Amino acid sequence: MEMNQNRHRIFLLAGSGLAMVVSSAPAWAQDAANVQAAVEQSSGGLDEIVVTARKREENAQDTPIAITAMSGDMIEGRQISNVAQVASYAPNVAIQPVANISGSSASLTAFIRGVGQTDFNITVDPGVGIYVDGVYVARSVGGLLEMADIQSVQILRGPQGTLFGKNTIGGAIVVNSREPSNEFELKLEAATGRFNRADIKGIINIPISDTLAMRAVASYETRDGYQLRLVDGDRQGDKDSFSGRVAFKWEPSDVFTATLAGDVNIRREGTASNTLIENRDSPDLLQFVTTPNGTFAFPSANFGYNKLGGGAGQCGAPGELAPLDNPNCVSSRWVTGDIDTTWAGSNNQSDFDLWGTNLTLEYNLGNLTLKSISAYREQNSIIESDFDATPHVVLQNTNKLDLWQASQELQLNGSVLDDRLKFTLGAYYLKEKGFGDELLQFGFADFFSGGGIDNDSYAAFAQATFEVTDRLSITPGIRYTDETKRFDPSVQVITVDRTAGLPGPYPDGVFIQFARCITGQAAPVLGPDGFPDPTCVPSATNPGGNHVVPAVEVAAKAKEWTPAVSANYEFSDDVMGYVSYSKGFKNGGFTQRIFPGELVTPSFTPEFVETYEVGLKTELFDRRLRLNMAVFQSDYTDIQIVVSEGIAPKARNGGVGRIRGFEIEGQAAPTDWLRIDYGLGYLDAGYRSVLASAFPVNIDSKFAMVPEWTGTVAANATVLDNENGKLVLRGDWYHQSSTFKDAINNPQLFQPAYSVFGANASYTLPGDHFTITGGVTNLTDKRYIQGGFVDLDVAGLATANFSRPREWFLRVGYEF
Incomplete structure (x- = not known):
């Protein structure tokens, strides 16, 4: 009761702060859509930030959307090397360069204002959309973008369901590359640092003719891993990445521009660091788990290895725990107690190949502008993960992903009525196909997960801004989406059942018999003791009797309208207030982590967020202080969460939630030589109701990856700028409160x-x-958890991915 009262006081104070700002002068902002920010240098004070949040160029301070924008110079100055690091400079944003149990060094987990997704599987969509040069990046694996030659990055908070739409229920991260220009440019960089760091980057811009220019960038980054593998002396958490981009810009006339670009990212790295926190053996094969949906029996991986697999005959009899002093057994002896060492012994591999191309055509017809964005992207990866983090083959995974996507977007922007009515019309199509082939080697069985996806997404959108008066504007918008996601799980079969040959009525093994008696059947064919009927025969959709789900393609369809509306009023030239409503949705999908069998392929339904927001944006003291503020509430329904049921996490609909919060963000330039960026965010996120299928999540559970408080301060001080050169000192601080x-x-x-x-x-x-630039990241050597996996009953372990330690670096750059 006291906590709720305190939260109400916080919101009253935030609301009072907004009123006080209106009466004096401040304001603030966030969220946006397509953002291609340019920074125009001012003669004094803060730079003006120009964005295209509403598909047209506007001053960010005049745009009634919550958005954090960073220019390329800011990104370079803050030493931001990948998209995950931008979260440290935006309130109510949490991005981690790892996905739970993925093992991939190229994955991303993003949450904005409490909305996101922890699952990286190809059947589950991210909750925050990532866009590169206007092109949507469909998967979490491959979302950890390099920042080699960036014009701007924008973080848009809240549902972007009108102008973006595709999986932007939490928000969008918009990355824009530098475009070719008509001036020659050459930049070279080399860097070294801790863990044998060696980075090389080159950028060249060539004006080929009066109408054609080319820009190219190549970057290679390498460093040793920070987690030592005690088995073989190898390291996890390393970096070995090459990225490149070539772009051509053709401007044959004042009304037409064509930009053709191609990019590539090749990584040959070890798996992400993974620390064994706890290992729990079991004296019994089956673990009985009671849920609101009944009592279920699941196998113990540690028992399977110790009694049926490599430890058989050495690790005690059934009913006994494995001896701790026997290195041939799985037990808590493999917990090192040091987050930077591991006993993992499987292949240490996280290979990733991505290439893409996009063509942007733009026709300027006076009051109308037609824009086309055509793109194709393809990625292939092989990830070896040792989940058990022991020298033995207990829980190991080889995940092969082959994916491609093709998209086409058309935009028509225009203005009428003497520019009092500005509008955007558009259409969007995305085709995505791929296959995930995932071999899992567990102590009790080997089996395949994964399958093929075939997705189509069509959308049409419209938005218009009408200037009712010189100070009051209203912007309604709406998007219609027709989406189909198909999943073929035919690959999912049990290949090795380590209970085969044991005394009893199941010569092929108890797990294969479970699959035979459950998968594709009208109802489970089980005996009164809950075990499979020894006489059951495979169903028609279970050829071979060893499929864990029916070998038929399934589909999830969604047709949704996502409206948005905002009104903004200019109290003065320096103070603008706005109110807004927006809705976003993310389609449902399918769970691919299944064992030993399901009647049908488990699925989950779409989730929805509706957000109500009030905000202010202000610039004070002749543009020396920028203060933006917002208060919002998000109603979150059919929340897609990840829970453990059996041997692995599964995507489920969790129930209904509500998220309330506020954000304060801005910049200050008290003198020409000092710039300060700051932000503060607060979130009160909780469940209003929870479905039984979400067990063990309950009404008191905290949202994953959602801190209550986030805060950031960054300062740049130019302490020398004369004929002797230029010296700039930079410092930054990021804080977040506790999270699960x-x-x-x-x-x-x-x-x-x-x-x-x-x-x-x-x-x-x-x-x-x-x-010459020198510095230190993670100055105080704070080691914090970025992700992990816990299942003590079945997997018998708890593991966590910890952040990188303190690192120094030295960089030398040359610019022609």
Whole structure:
């Protein structure tokens, strides 16, 4: 009761702050849609940030959307090397460069204002959309984008269901590359640092003719892993990545522009660091788990290895725990107690190949502009994961992903009535196909997960801004989406059943018999003791009798309208207030982690968010202070969460939630040589009701990856700028309150509140050609949990992925 009262006081204070700002002068902002920010240098004070949040160029301070925008210079100054690091500079945003149990070094988990997704599987969509040069990146694996030659990055908070639409229920991260220009440019960089870091980057821009220009960038980054494998001396958590982009821009006339670009990312790395926190053996094969849906029996992986697999005959009899002093057994002896060491012994591999191309055509017809964005992207990856983090083959996974996507977007922007009515019309199509082939080697059986996907998404959208008066504008918008997701799980079969040959009525093994008596049947063919009937025969959709789900394609369809409306009023030239409503949705899908059998392929339904927001944006003291504020409430229904049921996490609809919060964000330039960026975010996220299928999540469970408080401060000080050169000192601080890293709120994945500091200094020699930068990341060596996996009953373990330690770096750059 007291906590709720305190929360109400917080919202009253935030609302009072908004009223006070209106009466004096501040304001603030966030969310947006397509953002291609440019920064226009001002003669004094803060730079003006121009965005295309509503598909047209506008000052960010005049746009009634909540958005955090960073220019390319800001990204370079803050030493941001990938998209996950931008979260440290935006309130109510949590991005981790790892996905729970993925093992991939190229994956991303993003949450904005409490909405996101922890699952990386190809049958589950991310909750935050990532767009690169206007092109949607469909999968979490491959979402950890490199920041080699970036014009701007924008983080758009809240549902972007009108102008973006595709899986932007939590928000969108928009990355724009630098475009070719008509001036020659050459940049070279080399960096070294801790863990044998060696980075090389080159950028060249060539004006080929008066109408054609080319820009190319190539970047290679490598460093040793920070987690030592005690078995073989190898390391996990390393980096070995090459990325490149080539773009051509053709402007044959004042009314037509064509930009053709191609990019590639090749990574040959070890798996993400993974620390064994706890290992729990079992004296029995079957673990009985009671849920609101009944009591279920699941196999113990540790028992399977110790009694049926590699430890058979050495690790005790059934009914006994394995001896701790026997290295041939699985037990708690493999917990090192050091987050930077592991006994993992499987292949150490996270290979990733991505390439893409996109063509942007733009016709300027006076009051009308027609834009076309055509794109194709393809990725292939092989990920070897040792989930058990022991030298033995207990829980190991080889995941092969082959995916491609093709998209086409058309935009028509225009204005009428002497520019009092500005509008955007558009159409969008995305085709995505792929296959995931996932071999799982568990202590009790080997089997395949994964399958093929075939997805289509069609959308049409419209939005218009009408200036009712010189100060009041109203912007309604709506999007219609027709989406079909298909999944073929025919690959999912049990290949090895380690109970085969044991005394009893199941010569092929108890798990294969479970699959035979459940998968595709009208009802489970089980005896009164809950075990499979020895005489049952496979169903028609279970050829071979070893499929864990019916070998038939399934589909999830959604047809949704996602409206948005906002009204903004300019109290003065420096103060603008707005109110808005927006709706977003994310389609349902299918769970692919299944064992030993299901009647049908498990599915989950779409989720929805409706957000109501009030905000202010202000600039004060002759653009020396920018203060933006917002208060919002999000009603979150059919929440898609990940819970454990049996041997692996499964996507489920969790129930209904509500998220309330506020954000304060801005910049200050008290002098020409000092710039300060700051942000503060608060979230009150909780369940209003919980479905039985979400067990063990309950009404008191905390949302995964959602801190109550986030705060950030970054400062740049130009302490020298004369004929002797230019010296800039930079420092940043990021703080977030405690979080759980999974929906179940396992205590092993509870991360207490923490702060991270960084600092660097750059010296540009006279002539402005050479710049030397040195600095330290994670200055206080704070090690915090980024993700993990806990299942003590079946998998018998708890593991966590910890952040990188403190690292120093030294960079030398040359610019022609």
